[in-house]
Amino acid sequence: QWNGEGTSLNLESIVTGRCYDYIQTVNPTVRNKNCSAIWEALKQAFVYKDPCSVLPSDYELLINLTLHEIPPNKSLFWENNKHLVHKYANKGLHYMPLGDSLTGWIVDNLNWCGKPNGSGIDYISCPTTEECEHNPVESFWRIASVTYAKQSSGVIHTMLNGSALGGAFPNNSFFADYELPNFQKDCVSHFEIWVMDDIEGADLPVRILQCVDFPSHPECAIPSDSSIIKPWMTLFL
Numbered sequence: 001q002w003n004g005e006g007t008s009l010n011l012e013s014i015v016t017g018r019c020y021d022y023i024q025t026v027n028p029t030v031r032n033k034n035c036s037a038i039w040e041a042l043k044q045a046f047v048y049k050d051p052c053s054v055l056p057s058d059y060e061l062l063i064n065l066t067l068h069e070i071p072p073n074k075s076l077f078w079e080n081n082k083h084l085v086h087k088y089a090n091k092g093l094h095y096m097p098l099g100d101s102l103t104g105w106i107v108d109n110l111n112w113c114g115k116p117n118g119s120g121i122d123y124i125s126c127p128t129t130e131e132c133e134h135n136p137v138e139s140f141w142r143i144a145s146v147t148y149a150k151q152s153s154g155v156i157h158t159m160l161n162g163s164a165l166g167g168a169f170p171n172n173s174f175f176a177d178y179e180l181p182n183f184q185k186d187c188v189s190h191f192e193i194w195v196m197d198d199i200e201g202a203d204l205p206v207r208i209l210q211c212v213d214f215p216s217h218p219e220c221a222i223p224s225d226s227s228i229i230k231p232w233m234t235l236f237l
């Protein structure tokens with residue numbers, strides 16, 4: 001019926017398992033979370049519902065149950081470079097993008113939507129945002145993004161993709177629409193914006209990022225032959 005992929009199989013097991021994994025091993029500083037209540041809160045937001053009538057506010061309970069501190073200076077926002085960002089963030093150890101907080105972690109890369117009859121869950125197809133805006137996945141990421149931006153403090157890091165079609169800063173994006181307007185200006189000291197370009201030879205962008213933290217490491221020395229200084233390098237000079 002819909003153009004999007006259906007609900008991820010074994011959703012309940014994945015969400016519940018990820019939740020326990022997060023609080024036990026990924027980020028044990030987050031304690032006292034009730035993983036079965038968290039699953040129930042996700043379920044009540046969409047099961048047996050019309051998949052075009054789920055609002056961000058339907059996830060308020062889920063957000064409250066999963067909420068924990070986002071350490072100051074650890075927030076990392078991004079557009080169009082998910083893989084690099086999460087490699088660099090290292091499961092919240094280095095930075096904590098939304099996908100490395102409990103709220104994002106439990107459903108990252110998953111899909112879910114309901115139907116009014118049968119099991120109440122549609123495993124065949126789910127609406128895309130083009131088909132209807134108020135679909136369960138879109139509404140979840142909207143409220144999760146707003147909440148995450150409101151909680152973010154100190155230095156706000158953002159990684160954009162200079163090689164993305166449509167430019168590094170897409171106008172209609174989660175970052176532009178739900179995150180930027182929700183920063184708490186009294187809590188934010190400054191913004192650090194990295195614009196990364198695609199480079200053949202996968203490890204180079206990560207090396208550059210590492211050099212931001214360890215600029216005097218020998219691996220980070222920039223050759224004296226200025227002809228090989230690329231425009232992006234000047235960002236770090």
Ligand code: ENP
Nearest residue numbers: 077078079080082098099104107108109110141145174175
């Ligand atoms: P995309 O389109 O590159 O990647 C979206 C994928 O990342 C989806 O598989 C989604 O899981 C997962 N994901 C992780 N965090 C977010 C998220 N935070 N979000 C939407 N999807 C997320 O990314 P987008 O759509 O441009 O979103 C990037 C935004 O995430 C940035 O604003 C960044 O600051 C923010 P699923 O469940 O949809 O399969 C907010 C919205 O953190």
